[in-house]
Amino acid sequence: MSFFEAIFLGIVQGLTEFLPISSTGHLTIAGKLMGLISDENPEHWTAFIAVIQLGTLLAILIYFWNDLWSILLNFLKENLHEKKKFSSQSIDSRMGWFIIIGSIPVVIIGLGFKDLIEGALTKNLYVIASSLIILAIILAIAEKVGKFKKEMKDLTWKDSLIVGFAQSLALIPGSSRSGTTITAGLFVGLKRETAARFSFLLSVPAILGSGLLEFYESLNFIDFDGFINLFVATIAAAISGYLTIEFLLRFLRKNTTFIFIYYRIAIGMTIFILIYSALVKP
DSSP states (O other): OOHHHHHHHHHHHHHHHHTTTOHHHHHHHHHHHTTOOOSSOHHHHHHHHHHHHHHHHHHHHHHTHHHHHHHHHHHHIIIIISOOOGGGSOHHHHHHHHHHHHHHHHHHHHHHTHHHHHSSGGGOHHHHHHHHHHHHHHHHHHHHHOOOOBOGGGOOHHHHHHHHHHHHHTTSTTSOHHHHHHHHHHHTTBOHHHHHHHHHHHHHHHHHHHHHHHHHHHTTTOOHHHHHHHHHHHHHHHHHHHHHHHHHHHHHTTOOSHHHHHHHHHHHHHHHHHHHTTSSOO
8 A cells, every 4th residue: 555545545534434425335445446455364454444543533532522521521520529310410421321322332243243344244345335225225214204303402312322223233334334323313303413413422432442453453464654554544534534524514404415325326336337347346
């Protein structure tokens, strides 16, 4: 991987991590077309993707710094110092609980199916294309049946658990972390912008955990040039990710997600066409 390829992949990661169109899917397609994915060691590509996600985590931390700091302070204050009942806690303190509750499914499933996630199957373009199309259909259904009434203050622990289970589905390449969580948010009645905002906050523990774990394990096979590529890709992901967060939240205040639905279906169909035209290996 060259320096400029790393920058390009970082930009792709940042642009697609927060839009409901699948960063893993787009990165894997790009990696296959660029000849960067090894059939012998597919876990190296999984590690690369997970590590540069730390760039998009940095984007979340910067963009939502005030929210996250307030959540942390109030959570510690109202649960350790004042020891308030859950029903009496502030929105920020309850949000801390919702993030914890919503993170449980992805931790359990992620650790339980770690070998499968890192294997060759999850780099398969048939899986990616199918996931892109299937989730697009489910998101379209959510758009049709969603109530779009709930805001952050209206979230419940059941809502957070449902969205958390949806986040675990993002372990399937092509599904999209933001895509699955936003879809679940719409099903439980959240406004589009609220669903996206909660999706981003909920992603912090999952991205941090997977990114640090994969970075630690990648030390076994990464060299100096590989480290430089990881670093620049991560920085590129952080910059493009920050801009994407700002765009999406503003976009969803007045628009539906159908543009992303159509895009997912178009990309999924394009992948199938490329596979059957023997232009890319599944």
